[in-house]
Amino acid sequence: MTEVAHAAGVSQKTVSRVVNGEPHVSPEVRERVLHAIRELDYRPNTAARALLLGRYRRIGVVALGSALHGPTSLLFGLEQAVRRAGYTCAFATTSAGRGVTAALESLLEQGVDGIVLVEPIHDGRSTRLPTELPVVSLGTPVETTDGRNTVVEADGVAAARLATEHLLALGHGTVRHVPGPQDWFSARDRMRGWREALAAAGAHEPPLPAEGDRTPAASGYAAGRELARLPEVTAVFVADDDMAIGLIRAFAEVGRTVPHDVSVVGFDGIPAAAYLSPPLTTLRQDFTAVADHAVAVLTAAVEGRPLPPEPVRPAVELLVHSSTAPPSHAD
Known part of the structure; x- marks a missing residue:
């Protein structure tokens, strides 16, 4: 220096x-x-600066370690936001059987100033983390030793209502839903939004096919094979774009085309969705906005500044493409 x-x-x-x-x-x-x-x-000299200032200028991120579009997009957004804030990132995953607490402890051993928890799996109970550092969780309720924690998440319930309302507005009498794994809090939110939209419209709630698993396209295909046998099915809201791809394949195999015979809406806005045949109507999440706000909240807590206000932004955008249309009997 x-x-x-x-x-x-x-x-x-x-x-x-x-x-x-x-x-x-x-x-x-x-x-x-x-x-x-x-x-x-x-x-x-990071070690010397930590001794002098009492901070490492490093943010820890606990993540599932998934290759799916949503989790990986969030991780990319977080790394960029952390870098812009003048910090570095340290990552630990909960894959290979390691739990959240073990991943957290590995970050604490490295030296971090705060934690972002990107753990989509939620068993219905609060996660208690043995740390006094500030924690921002992207959806999962958490408890910390001194209560310095915040939950930041996109509104998946409102997004699912939007998808379901879109299909109902096209004239479909009801909408089927293919749910994601129900130990994922986001999948629960999407099912809740679907149910709320049907109830508000006075539409009956049809039974659910088997929920998805960790193989989205394959589980979507399995659900599609189940639904394709039912001629009354004309509209499906799917909890994940990859699942929607599998579902469309199953309908095509029995000669039912999209959108003439069945309309399909996915979720996540994967880049490939616009290049499917037909292009998939989907809900695109603003992962960058969620990551930016999470890092802004966490660094404010680390540095003892007032927390930033909740940003005014559309959390999710409905991208209407060619996979949705009025039911064919309305032609």
């Missing part, structure tokens, strides 16, 4: 302010310091 200060013609305190992202440094001076840092290949 002394060498950087000498090269930039500033004090060590100014270099420290630039490195730590603090204010009260003019743009010209900041650029001069950053140029010296690049020229000298300067690396902050």
Whole structure:
């Protein structure tokens, strides 16, 4: 730091302010310091800075370790948001039989200032984490040693209502639902929104096929084979785009086409949805907005600042494509 200060013609305190992202440094001076840092290949000593400031400038993320679109998109958004906030990321997964507590303890051993919990599985009970650090959970209710925790999530209930209402507005008498695994809190929210929309419209609630599992396309295909045998099925809201792909394949195998014979809406807005035949109507989640808000809340708690207000944003957007249409009897 002394060498950087000498090269930039500033004090060590100014270099420290630039490195730590603090204010009260003019743009010209900041650029001069950053140029010296690049020229000298300067690396902050994280351990020494942690001893001096009492913080590691590192955020821990506990995640499921899934390759599915939703969880991976959230992880990417979190890593980018953490980096923009001037912190680094440390990841630990709950895959291979390791629970949330074990993943958390591995992060605490590395040294982190706060935790983001990206754990989509919810057994209906609160998760108690043995830490006094601030925790932001993306959906799962948590408890911490001193209560410093916040839940940030997209409104999956409202999104599922939107999908169901779209199909009802096209003239379908009711809407079938293919649910995701019910130990995922997001799948429970989507089922709840579907039920609320049917009840509000006075439509009867049909029985559910078997819920999905950890193989979305295959479980969607299995549900599709079950529903394809029922001629009264004209509209289906599926809890996941990959499941919707499997379901459409099952209907096609018995000669029932989308959307002429059955309309289908998915969830997640995977990039491939727009290139299916026909393109899939789906609900696209704003993973970047959720990640940005989660990191803003967590870093404010870490630094002792007031928590930011809940952002005003559409949590989920309905993308209407060619997989939905009025029922064929209305043609």
